[in-house]
Amino acid sequence: MSLAQLVNQFVDLINLAVPVLGGIALLLFLFSVVRYIAKAGDSHGKSEEQKAMMWGLVALFVLFSIWGILRIFKEILPTYT
Secondary structure, eight states: OOHHHHHHHHHHHHHHHHHHHHHHHHHHHHHHHHHHHHTTTOHHHHHHHHHHHHHHHHHHHHHHHHHHHHHHHHHHHHHHO
């Protein structure tokens, strides 16, 4: 098995996992937004939900960044092997 085939299999596995993990991260973010709005009068509760919203956005950014980098590797690698 060549390195290109190994990378292609790994990227294909990631391509299956990204929509599921992205959906979970998006639900976390949206759930935090709803809870943030519901806790409009409670400053401590709002700060907790702000942290949860931030982590949801960070998870989405990291997830899709890794996905994009792996897709670039998948496109570039076969030309050098």
